[in-house]
Amino acid sequence: MIPLTGLSDRIVIGWDIGGAQTKCAAVGPDGAPVGxxxxxxxxxxxxxELDEVLKSLGQEFCASERAVMAVTMTAELCDCFRTKMEGVLFVLDSFRRSFPSSEVWCISGRGKWKSLxxxxxxxxxxxxxxxxxxxxxxxxxxxxxxWVDTGSTTTDIIPLIDGVPAALGSTDTERxxxxxLVYTGVVRSNPDTLTDRVPVKGSMCRVADERFSSMGDCYLILGDMDASSYTAPTCDGRPAxxxxxxxxxxxxxxxxxxxxNVHEARIMAVYLREKQIGVISEAMLQVCSRFREPLSVIPSGAGKFLVSEAARRIGLxxxxxxxxxxxxxETHLPAYAAAAGFLSTFK
Amino acid sequence: MIPLTGLSDRIVIGWDIGGAQTKCAAVGPDGAPVGxxxxxxxxxxxxxELDEVLKSLGQEFCASERAVMAVTMTAELCDCFRTKMEGVLFVLDSFRRSFPSSEVWCISGRGKWKSLxxxxxxxxxxxxxxxxxxxxxxxxxxxxxxWVDTGSTTTDIIPLIDGVPAALGSTDTERxxxxxLVYTGVVRSNPDTLTDRVPVKGSMCRVADERFSSMGDCYLILGDMDASSYTAPTCDGRPAxxxxxxxxxxxxxxxxxxxxNVHEARIMAVYLREKQIGVISEAMLQVCSRFREPLSVIPSGAGKFLVSEAARRIGLxxxxxxxxxxxxxETHLPAYAAAAGFLSTFK
Structure with a gap:
């Protein structure tokens, strides 16, 4: 790979290729966000269809061959891929096909930028x-x-110490x-993963192991989220x-x-919200138990309201x-940080 | 039993005979508290030893034969008694022996006052x-x-509707x-009953199934309670x-x-407090799920700080x-209410 040069007049598009959502954010040569x-x-x-998604998003920035792509991903875990390596290669191939003459760079699990x-x-x-x-x-x-980011699907809990991430895990399994990493989020999570029973008409009622509802439904019912934040298909295909x-x-x-009725559904939703905050708090306390001093919490993501509440409860x-x-x-933090971080690394 | 007469010049002593604590509170003929x-x-x-405990507490009010005893209990569940009936009879016999010439009245599970x-x-x-x-x-x-009363050992969650208790359960098992009824409280509860693991040095660590500590230790560590509220022996017999x-x-x-160290113990204690609030919130939501309208929460007991927090979380x-x-x-609510309730019933 020819070393990267001439970032002084090029935009950098950061990418966050998730399993259920693809996001990008671009910064100009001066580091200012451009979309x-x-x-x-x-x-x-x-x-x-990933090629089409990448091309159509890229076109929003008139992505010329002079644009640089800074790629992060989690989509490789999708079970359409036999292994994660197969998934990563698929994403890389899709970038090469979609932007044949662009420079494409990827960040590694150890935080190093490498060419595609x-x-x-x-x-x-x-x-x-x-x-x-x-x-x-x-x-x-x-x-x-x-830093605690609760997104639609997962929650990242990353300690930052003296200017560098102090994560112990680099693979998802280690995390x-x-x-x-906690596999729970405010839109797509299945309530079944948070509890085996819910309060109904005076009893604790066992739940159906089906994909009937998502946590996004709870947050709609509770007014914590509106339809525009419901960034996934609903379970029944009906409106959010x-x-x-x-x-x-x-x-x-x-x-x-x-x-x-709505009041009864609200009680179920409150109960499920309590369970989800509990799962996030537990992991925050687990991570905090490695450090001798309390850390200040930096909440982000669509579910940052849950993070703020968890921080309050555990006294941070x-x-x-x-x-x-x-x-x-903020909603595009990984993509924005990929672009801005890439630029500041190589400029 | 001769019908009760002449309450106009007698004090009524209400009793709350628990398994680990005995409490009493007295009101004068005008209903004013006297001790x-x-x-x-x-x-x-x-x-x-119950006879001695009753007599010594009774003497604090110079309990003459003109004092009326209004008795409530939970001590009958202690496993020194073969059955609950045996336990109730033991408590009644103890009252008769301790106050041989006093009138002794007991409230039933259905709320009726009956003579001993x-x-x-x-x-x-x-x-x-x-x-x-x-x-x-x-x-x-x-x-x-x-009404949610979190005491040293247990939590009562009693809906009150239009001036009368609307509890479904009358026995403890039904409750x-x-x-x-939730068998969890701020002093005597075993942390083992709230979780099977705690955060320690970055991991979730399984717990020892021993009687090494009580929730009272957590609340001492967190500053939620002081030693004077630790109304039970500590597990190791050392100071609170x-x-x-x-x-x-x-x-x-x-x-x-x-x-x-203290900081690490504090993280364990925060985690256990979260679990205990979760158990109380769950039961509150279960009870609330019977009613069409939200109820206002009346917290009481040594653990009322947990009840207030649970109410806030579930939006009541x-x-x-x-x-x-x-x-x-407030700390003698069952005993006080027994005395005052008895007086207002029969006066």
Missing amino acids: KGSRSFEVWKGPE EEAALSPGDFAATNWRAAAAWLARSFGSGL LIHGE DLHHAVSRLARLSCSDTDSI PETGLSGVIPDGY | KGSRSFEVWKGPE EEAALSPGDFAATNWRAAAAWLARSFGSGL LIHGE DLHHAVSRLARLSCSDTDSI PETGLSGVIPDGY
Whole structure:
């Protein structure tokens, strides 16, 4: 790979290729943000469509061959791929096909930027990297803290110490073990993963092991989220509104809106929110138990309201992202940090 | 039994005979409180000492034969008694021996006052009554609400609707089933009953199934309670102070103060507090799920700080006891309400 040169007049597009969502954010040569985009795209339903998603998002920035792509991903875990290595190679190939004459760079699990061609030689090192660039960016900005990002699907809990990420895990499996990754989020999570029973008409009622509802339905019912934040298909394909959310959640107890009203659904939703905050708090405490001093929590993601509440409960102070991430880019933090971090690394 | 007469010049002493604590509170003929008392007394260690405990507490009020005893109890569940009926009869006999010439009245599981002699004919109806008189008293005072009393050992969650208690359970077993009784409290509860692992040095560590520590140790460590509220013997017999609380809690993870410091113990304690609030919230939601409208929570007991926090989390407003229970008598609510409720029933 020819060493990267001439970043002084090129935009850098950061990418966050998730299993259910693809996001990008671009910065200009001066580091100022110039735009962002996203698509709900479930990779496992038709991975061959990824090329189209990348091209269509790239076109929003008139991505010329002079644009540089800075790539992070988690989509490689989708079960349409036999292994994570196969998944990483698929994503890399899709970038090469979609932007044949662009430079494409990827961040590794150890935080190093490598060209697409280098990355393809050791694809295992480039899996599950969507938190890497953001962790480095936030560590540089805040020095120390506990960055907790609750997204639609997962929660990252990354300690930052003296300007560098202090994560113990580099693979997702290691991160799950250390409490640095919790597979729970505010939209797609299945309530079944949080509890085996819910309060219904005075009893604790066992739940149906089906995919009838998502945590996004709970947060619609509770007013914690609106439809625009419901960044995934609903379980029944019907709208992301209060009425249909109640209908979906009612089925968790094998019921329906003939027998469960909004107030009763709200009690189930409150209970599930408590369970989800509990899961996030537990992992935060696990990570904190490695350090001798309390860390200030930096919440982010669509579910940052849960993170703020968890921090309050376990007695940790909170620090906002204001001034560190441009307004409107918080929802695109991994993509923005990939672009901005890449630029500041190579400029 | 001769019908009760002449309450116009007699004091009524209300009793709350628990398994680990005996409490009493007295009111004068005009209903004004005239005193209260308590003893830490573990009935199962020597039930025959109950007579002495009753007599010594009674003497604090110069309990003459003109004093009326209004009795509630839960001590009958102690495993020194073969059955609950045997336990109730033991308590009744102890009252008769201790106050041979006093009138002794007991409240039944259905809220009816009966003389000791009548109660002895159907002892099963007089088990687990320590919440009954208080529920009736609070229902008369507040109309509707959710009375939640977290004591040293257990939590009562009693819905009050239109001036009367609306509990579904009358026996403890029924109350456990309906979420109206949760066997968890702020002093005596074993952390093992709240979780099977705790955060330690970056891992979730399994716990020792021993009686090394109590939740009272957690609340000492967190500063939620002071030594004067630690109304039970500590597990190791050493003092109820921060240093010894850390030492006891450290053993939960088979550790000691050589390897677990105060900050690390604090993280374990925060985690256990979260679990305990979760257990209380769950039962509150179970009970609330029977009603179409949200109820205002009335917290009481040594653990009312947990109840207030649980109410906040599940979005219920809170109402205080101020003006309903005389200052200083909140900690003796069942005994006070037995006395005051008895007086207002028969006066």
